[in-house]
Amino acid sequence: MPVTLKLATSLDGRIATASGQSRWITGERSRQAVHSLRAQHDAVLVGAETALADDPELTVRLPGYAGPQPARVVLDSRQRLPDGCGLVASARQVPTYVVATTKPAARLLEAGVRVLRAPAVGEDRPELKVVVQALAAEGLHRLFVEGGGQVAASFLRCGLVDAVEWFRAPIVIGGEGRPAVGALAVSGLADAPHFRRTEVRELGEDLWERYERI
Template identity: 60%
Template sequence: MRPRVTLKLATSLDGRIATASGESQWITGEAARAEGHRLRASHDAILIGVGTALADDPLLTVRQPGLEHRQPVRVVLDSRQRLSPGSKLALTARESPVIVLTVQLPAPALVRAGVEVIQVHAGRDGRPSLTHVLTALRGRGLISLLVEGGGEVAASFLRCDAVDRLEWFRAPILLGAEGRPCVGTLAVEELGQARRFRRLAAEPCGDDLWERYERL
């Protein structure tokens, strides 16, 4: 058993999550961001990679009025425990749980900050094995997981066929090939190897388009 995984993407029309320089706030509009907070509130946990944690220093909390009591467990994939004890996540770990999944022994500074550090087996790339990551999270009683990025994390979940749903917000802008893609390398050489999904809905969300898919 593993948690049900939803991959949330907020992109340009051409599937970019940031400019070449890394600027990403805000690609989608206020209505899409509000729906993103509702998605957070409807999941047991929210997951990002340490690259996103270092670049954005996010809180990953629900800040939609009326939903503040629905705070997901915040999860970071962090092979070498680069998350700073002074980050917003670590500084608020005693208020709302934070889990760091690593391939190393727990760093004392993060543990002292109140972060739960879980050592899991490494995959072939030296990063936490997603099979063991999902098993560990399910063992903590987490049934639903919202994956918010970035592109390499999204690709890793897709490569291991662990994405059950897509929640995709597309802004009416184009960033071009130099922009940062929402999904990293999938090693697809033939169309038959492509990950396939069935569209459940597509509707306007402010100026953006909100598409929902489920795996086939």
């Protein structure tokens, strides 16, 4: 399954300030481009922390768009999504998956959420290679990852990222800001994930850089 990682950051690779403020680092044209990318994928994935903090819609919202909506996928090991959040409330209108490491919660199933169970690794995180296989079995073959720094790092560590769509705003947040990619445990440059830049575009004041895995 092709996996695309989306990053929307400051020049120094931060996705939020130390206090968590992140809306909006990038401009309107970058956000519209992200919606176009969502429309090209079968599913959009975030981690539980992003879902709980932002209550995102994860839908395609473009003027005149009438195509299918991608499924929404949340890595939520302990099924913490509350009943009143937008993802759960709209699960019968837009396919919504929770990937858990525990038995499916009846309240989520009753709301129309599809709960997939995956084995736990590390700090009770779903095994991502199993997650990708399970999503493919559901007919979801193009995955767009929009999670926070830990989710991005997890996919990169597993060697699952085939392409990166990086939107960079001309601001500098500093080292106390939250990084776009968490720890990778890279001991040498040869061990780091390598990508080839395929395109650079200007979107207003932002840059859109596109990469593919080497």
